Amino acid sequence: MDNYQQFFIDTIPYLRRYARAYTGDVLSGDALVRRTIECAHSLINFLQDDTDIAIWLFSIMHNITLEERKTTESHPDNGVLNIDSMDISLLEDIDPEEIDIVTALAQLPAEQKETFLLVSLERFTYDEASQILNVPIGTLILRLNSARKFLIKRLLIDDFAELRAAQ
Amino acid sequence: MIVLSDKLSTESFHAFIDEQLSDEQYLQVEAQLDEIPDKLEEIQQCHIINERLREVFDPIVEEDVPEDLYSLALYGINSEYHDDTQDFQQFGYEFDEARNAVTGFNGEIATPLDSFDAALELQDENFIDTNEIDANEFAELEALSAGDDKDLTDFDIDNIHNSTGNILPDIFGDDTKSAYGSSTYPLRAAEDQAILDDIGSLTLEPLEKDDQSAVASNYSSPLEQPHLDNLPELSTEDRADAQSMAPEFELEPIERTITSASFDVPELQFEHASVVPDRQAAERNYLQKQQRVLDTLEASEELSLEPLEMEDGAAAIRKSKFIEPMGTISTKANVPVDTAEMPGSPDASREFDNKVTPAQSDDDQFAPQRNQEGLFTGFASDETKGNTKQGPGIVSNAAQTMAKANTKDRLIKTAAGITDTPEYSVNEIMESLDEIPDSGEQAPQDVVAEFFAANKAESDFEVNDVVKEFEEVSDQFNDHYDQNTFGSPVAQIRQKADAIFSGINYKFSALKNSFVRKEQESIQDFNKAPSSIRINISEPPEERIVSTTFGAGAGVDETSGPEGLSRKIGDTLKMYKQKLAHLTVTENTEPADNREPRQFDAASQVKNYKQIATHALERMSPENRMTIGGAILLVIGLMVGGSIASLFEQPVNAISTDKVEQLAIDAHILYTQQSQNFAGNPSASITESMQWLSARIGRQIRLADVQLEGFKHQRAIVIPTMVSYAIANIFENKSNQSITLFVASTVDPVANSPLTCRVPAGIDGLCSWVKDSVQYVAVANLSLSRVRTFSETLMGNL
Numbered sequence: 012m013d014n015y016q017q018f019f020i021d022t023i024p025y026l027r028r029y030a031r032a033y034t035g036d037v038l039s040g041d042a043l044v045r046r047t048i049e050c051a052h053s054l055i056n057f058l059q060d061d062t063d064i065a066i067w068l069f070s071i072m073h074n075i076t077l078e079e080r081k082t083t084e085s086h087p088d089n090g091v092l093n094i095d096s097m098d099i100s101l102l103e104d105i106d107p108e109e110i111d112i113v114t115a116l117a118q119l120p121a122e123q124k125e126t127f128l129l130v131s132l133e134r135f136t137y138d139e140a141s142q143i144l145n146v147p148i149g150t151l152i153l154r155l156n157s158a159r160k161f162l163i164k165r166l167l168i169d170d171f172a173e174l175r176a177a178q
Numbered sequence: 179m180i181v182l183s184d185k186l187s188t189e190s191f192h193a194f195i196d197e198q199l200s201d202e203q204y205l206q207v208e209a210q211l212d213e214i215p216d217k218l219e220e221i222q223q224c225h226i227i228n229e230r231l232r233e234v235f236d237p238i239v240e241e242d243v244p245e246d247l248y249s250l251a252l253y254g255i256n257s258e259y260h261d262d263t264q265d266f267q268q269f270g271y272e273f274d275e276a277r278n279a280v281t282g283f284n285g286e287i288a289t290p291l292d293s294f295d296a297a298l299e300l301q302d303e304n305f306i307d308t309n310e311i312d313a314n315e316f317a318e319l320e321a322l323s324a325g326d327d328k329d330l331t332d333f334d335i336d337n338i339h340n341s342t343g344n345i346l347p348d349i350f351g352d353d354t355k356s357a358y359g360s361s362t363y364p365l366r367a368a369e370d371q372a373i374l375d376d377i378g379s380l381t382l383e384p385l386e387k388d389d390q391s392a393v394a395s396n397y398s399s400p401l402e403q404p405h406l407d408n409l410p411e412l413s414t415e416d417r418a419d420a421q422s423m424a425p426e427f428e429l430e431p432i433e434r435t436i437t438s439a440s441f442d443v444p445e446l447q448f449e450h451a452s453v454v455p456d457r458q459a460a461e462r463n464y465l466q467k468q469q470r471v472l473d474t475l476e477a478s479e480e481l482s483l484e485p486l487e488m489e490d491g492a493a494a495i496r497k498s499k500f501i502e503p504m505g506t507i508s509t510k511a512n513v514p515v516d517t518a519e520m521p522g523s524p525d526a527s528r529e530f531d532n533k534v535t536p537a538q539s540d541d542d543q544f545a546p547q548r549n550q551e552g553l554f555t556g557f558a559s560d561e562t563k564g565n566t567k568q569g570p571g572i573v574s575n576a577a578q579t580m581a582k583a584n585t586k587d588r589l590i591k592t593a594a595g596i597t598d599t600p601e602y603s604v605n606e607i608m609e610s611l612d613e614i615p616d617s618g619e620q621a622p623q624d625v626v627a628e629f630f631a632a633n634k635a636e637s638d639f640e641v642n643d644v645v646k647e648f649e650e651v652s653d654q655f656n657d658h659y660d661q662n663t664f665g666s667p668v669a670q671i672r673q674k675a676d677a678i679f680s681g682i683n684y685k686f687s688a689l690k691n692s693f694v695r696k697e698q699e700s701i702q703d704f705n706k707a708p709s710s711i712r713i714n715i716s717e718p719p720e721e722r723i724v725s726t727t728f729g730a731g732a733g734v735d736e737t738s739g740p741e742g743l744s745r746k747i748g749d750t751l752k753m754y755k756q757k758l759a760h761l762t763v764t765e766n767t768e769p770a771d772n773r774e775p776r777q778f779d780a781a782s783q784v785k786n787y788k789q790i791a792t793h794a795l796e797r798m799s800p801e802n803r804m805t806i807g808g809a810i811l812l813v814i815g816l817m818v819g820g821s822i823a824s825l826f827e828q829p830v831n832a833i834s835t836d837k838v839e840q841l842a843i844d845a846h847i848l849y850t851q852q853s854q855n856f857a858g859n860p861s862a863s864i865t866e867s868m869q870w871l872s873a874r875i876g877r878q879i880r881l882a883d884v885q886l887e888g889f890k891h892q893r894a895i896v897i898p899t900m901v902s903y904a905i906a907n908i909f910e911n912k913s914n915q916s917i918t919l920f921v922a923s924t925v926d927p928v929a930n931s932p933l934t935c936r937v938p939a940g941i942d943g944l945c946s947w948v949k950d951s952v953q954y955v956a957v958a959n960l961s962l963s964r965v966r967t968f969s970e971t972l973m974g975n976l
Contacts, residue, residue, distance in 0.1 A: 020251045032231070032234075111230075131228050
């Protein structure tokens with residue numbers, strides 16, 4: 012495929028958005044994007060002409076995160092950034108409201124989180140998201156349902172949210 | 179594609195939230211949702227969460243992409259390693275952004291793709307060939323090289339000089355150089371040894387000088403400097419006492435410089451110096467400067483490099499100027515003569531106390547010279563007294579009394595402070611003040627105070643002003659540097675220079691030591707060792723011709739050898755080369771000196787080497803001899819032991835027939851009873867497996883694939899025997915009875931053995947035979963007769 016570099020450059024902002032939402036901070040997100048681009052350069056010869064490069068790149072990123080989850084399976088964080096255990100200095104430039112959504116996302120299981128982010132944040136269709144995640148649509152819908160219920164409970168219904176609303 | 183049902187599904191619910199429905203489906207789901215108000219609230223909550231999520235993360239899309247990510251997306255992983263401009267810049271080329279190309283010296287443009295190769299090509303094109311270079315470009319280096327007949331490889335590190343002289347310390351000394359310069363090359367052994375002894379005695383000199391200069395430099399700062407001589411109230415005896423109380427000053431040439439420069443001499447001069455004060459001042463300056471230079475040179479002979487040598491040269495020039503007006507320059511031998519001539523004229527003796535005769539003034543002018551001569555023996559005043567006493571003792575009593583009166587008069591005048599008041603011009607004082615930085619070890623105000631204290635002169639108004647002004651400045655100067663523990667800048671610079679020069683000298687001495695050591699070794703080896711074999715050698719004339727032509731071929735010219743064995747790298751290397759290549763020439767030429775024809779042949783060379791070996795052994799310490807002897811014994815022991823061991827050697831690979839039979843039993847038990855779990859090579863026929871084995875062992879094994887009593891070849895398994903190649907062929911019949919034919923090759927040839935059958939433990943029948951160093955074992959849980967029949971059938975097929 013010719014001029015794929017331009018597609019890469021066009022997709023990078025969306026990759027960065029997804030990666031930052033997934034990892035929870037800038038540096039880890041950009042590192043994930045960098046690894047994705049490197050991997051994509053090495054795999055560019057396997058890219059079919061009819062493939063959507065954005066979906067392809069997101070699937071590469073998903074596979075990278077999948078590998079990381081496997082290697083860090085025994086880790087107490089389970090490969091997912093735990094905001095509560097992080098140094099608070101990393102969160103200095105984040106709004107309190109943002110901390111809520113970021114914290115809630117960090118507490119989501121990784122599969123639910125990436126499904127929710129692909130659908131709600133990146134606005135992929137269910138077909139595209141199922142291609143990216145390599146899961147059937149039914150599984151996708153179940154994960155999406157679980158993620159949304161968790162987030163609603165965490166952000167809008169729990170006691171902490173009520174306290175915050177009272178303030 | 180979302181398929182909707184009558185009841186609201188989870189899929190359609192989320193698809194409604196995510197707006198992934200067509201318009202018809204949207205309306206349909208909306209109608210369904212109206213019936214379930216709880217879901218409406220949930221949808222609102224989901225929208226809230228989506229909005230929050232996008233509020234937080236959507237601005238990231240608007241951010242600028244980081245530079246590294248951008249370049250990575252554009253150029254890939256290797257983008258930073260394929261920066262062609264960097265490759266070019268290290269060759270001196272530049273990257274022209276306008277043309278997007280790399281330009282070289284000659285304006286050629288290299289494409290970025292083949293940048294490195296192009297750069298190398300361009301570099302080759304622009305390579306400066308020293309053979310084709312213009313002579314002017316290396317004119318300096320050629321001028322610096324030692325001789326005209328030497329090229330740059332023979333660059334002499336000793337003779338690097340500029341117009342003012344040698345700029346490097348002559349660490350080997352002129353004596354050694356001249357000694358080497360007079361000798362021809364190659365040197366004879368005795369001459370060599372003498373020269374080398376010379377050099378060996380000189381090796382430690384630079385280091386000793388370093389220590390001395392280091393000690394001297396400790397006293398060179400004005401803070402630590404005791405200015406005994408600058409105390410005006412001290413008389414001569416007091417100073418002598420002080421000097422004796424501080425005996426460590428005797429060791430320091432620089433200290434003596436100060437004492438001699440400032441002590442008695444100016445008093446002697448200016449007491450009578452009314453004739454030509456300007457010239458006297460100039461002479462005194464010259465003498466003091468010369469004395470200082472001499473002392474400094476004495477203290478650090480080779481540490482003093484260009485500046486001091488230049489001063490020395492200038493002093494030499496000045497000296498030649500002063501010879502004529504001064505008449506005879508006084509040395510120690512001249513002093514009595516002068517004093518003897520002086521009383522020889524009656525006018526001079528008569529007018530001695532009242533007037534100053536030219537001879538007297540000359541004598542006084544020579545006082546510093548005498549002081550200079552007596553630097554290392556004692557104090558200046560003592561020297562003056564001794565000279566004046568000694569001289570009249572030789573010549574006449576009149577002269578003695580006159581000289582005594584002369585000195586006594588001076589001493590009385592000094593003690594009483596009665597002096598004539600000579601008129602000093604400001605220029606003269608300024609000239610003497612100009613000397614202050616040269617003295618280095620004296621603070622400026624001390625020089626001034628010494629100047630006036632020594633002369634006991636009441637200076638006039640102008641001089642007072644100048645001195646006062648200068649003292650203020652010098653006080654400031656000293657106050658500033660009193661706080662500085664590192665001394666004055668002059669001392670700092672001098673210390674640094676000393677350190678640098680000592681480092682240079684150390685390196686040079688190390689270099690020289692290594693040269694000397696190598697030369698000693700080589701000369702011992704090549705010149706001394708063969709000395710005893712010159713006696714009984716017959717001369718085949720052909721070999722003489724061969725050796726001489728060989729010597730001439732390498733360009734050794736003994737008569738026009740290098741001028742002196744200067745210790746330079748090129749010469750040393752050349753000397754080794756020549757010594758190695760023209761050992762024969764050395765052998766042949768030395769007999770010519772002894773008028774004794776000698777030849778060089780193979781026998782002599784063997785003897786030569788023997789001599790060298792014995793010589794080397796003799797030079798060895800006993801411990802080294804023990805070590806080498808032990809090593810030789812060890813080697814001999816290893817050789818003998820290895821040869822003895824080889825007699826009893828058995829191939830490690832040896833495998834016995836019993837071992838093969840045991841392997842066959844194991845294979846049969848393993849592979850026939852666990853056949854289902856084991857994946858052999860089911861498609862292989864017995865022919866194929868034999869072909870495989872034949873290819874491995876290099877011999878042809880033919881085993882026909884025949885029907886043997888209903889047994890059919892099922893599979894072949896390669897058995898790891900750790901030794902050679904073995905194959906277990908498993909035959910089965912329709913009733914699942916199995917026979918294993920184990921074929922094993924042996925490394926060493928084994929004698930053929932006939933068919934032997936037995937019943938080992940756990941197996942009903944085993945037959946084994948050997949043919950062509952290949953052992954065949956048939957194992958089966960069948961009756962021995964059936965196995966034997968099977969085996970015989972196979973044997974018949976072989």
